[in-house]
Amino acid sequence: AAARAGPLRECPHCLSTFRDPKGSDGPAAALSEGAARALEAEARALDAALEAQDGEEGAFEREESFVSFFFGETKDVVDLCVTGERMSAKRSTLRACAGSPLASQFDDEMWAQATTTSPAGGGGDDSDDGCVSIDFSAYCFGKVVDHLRLLAIAREGDRSALAPPQVRADQRDNFARLVRYYFPGQEDTFLGAVPSHFALSGFNVKIDTSKAPGGGAEVAVCSVATAHCCAVGAVVLPHKAIWKVKVKSDSGWGLVGVIGNANPDTHWSYKDSTSYGWAGSNQVWLAGTNIKNRGGWGTWEANDEAILRLDLGGTKPRLIMWHKRISRIFTIGLPERQDGWRLHIGLHHDNINHMHLMLPSAGEAALVQ
DSSP: OTTOOSOEEEOTTTOOEEEOTTOOSSSOTTSOHHHHHHHHHHHHHHHHHHHHHHHHHHHHHHHHHHHHHHTOOGGGEEEEEETTEEEEEEHHHHTOSTTSHHHHHTSHHHHHHHHHHOTTTOTTOSOTTOOEEEOSOHHHHHHHHHHHHHHHHSOGGGGGGSOOOOOOGGGHHHHHHHHHHHOTTOTHHHHOHHHHHHOEEEESEEEEOTTOOTTTOOEEEEOTTOSEEEEEESSOOOTTOEEEEEEOSOSBOOEEEEESOSSOOSSOGGGSTTEEEEESTTOEEETTEEOTTGGGOOOBOTTOEEEEEEEOSSSSOEEEEEETTTTEEEEEEOOOOTTOOEEEEEEETTSOOEEEEEOOOHHHHHTTO
8 A cells, every 4th residue: 555656645633644546635535434434533532532631630730739839848838826726828928028027037047047946847936836926816817828828829910909808897906906017018918008098987977988089988077966076097007008188168177187096085086195187277286285386287278188198117107298278298296106097087067077088199199208
């Protein structure tokens, strides 16, 4: 058969070559119709088997990669004792936020020193079984570890799109405290900007989000049944919180600032020892004391707008405000406060009784950088 004349042809199904005895461009006439069908069926079965094998190999590789990523080699897994609860995480996961104190605790150099002094891999802690002790809520630290795993999986450009962890209301303060301790300057990664800024607790005020402008801001409206009243942040503000406020009522007394106390006196929140901010009638409140005209401050008027930024990154914490009508910056120095700061809005039913809180535009935010 090899000596027969005719051009070489390649079967599209079995990938074998043969000589067409007639030299034609049509199907292989040398093979019977039944044999050709059988050969074609066998080729399809072989293709399906090869495809299935490739799929199984791919699944195995993905499973192997998954196991390697989340668990790694035994030497790379850190055992943690979080206020009595045991959990484990890869060292690379705990280092997902580069430059953070948590990442530094488990970097190569520090970990090598720790494991040298503590062969069990305990990070130099005092536990008998080699666990690294973490003195924060196990619930909150578990939320952090879960989010770090997502950050480690995400590509660099996709990290900012990740939603912050969902934390129970009764654990938000503990969670924020943990984040500030382990991730100073990176709080927004775990807390998110809008919820931290605008989640408010009302004291004789109504909080209305149905008309809120500016991407999820909440609106505080003073109750007509009282004189002074306030709205206070439900959670502490992140490290570099920025927000915008607009007066939506007549001129007069109203306060914009921060406060440390989550439950101040309903009528006298501006006099709280942790209250700092700018109020009507030339009042500047520092630690609950009124310093009139400080820094040239005047008063709030109808439709006033201001951009505020909490700056805790430098050696001296401060609250910065750009006032649009006055067209200048005002600054208040803040004391160091371990429990953080909360947004504080003071209202009065005979004066300023309606304010809008919102996120500023990029251009507006640049005014307080």
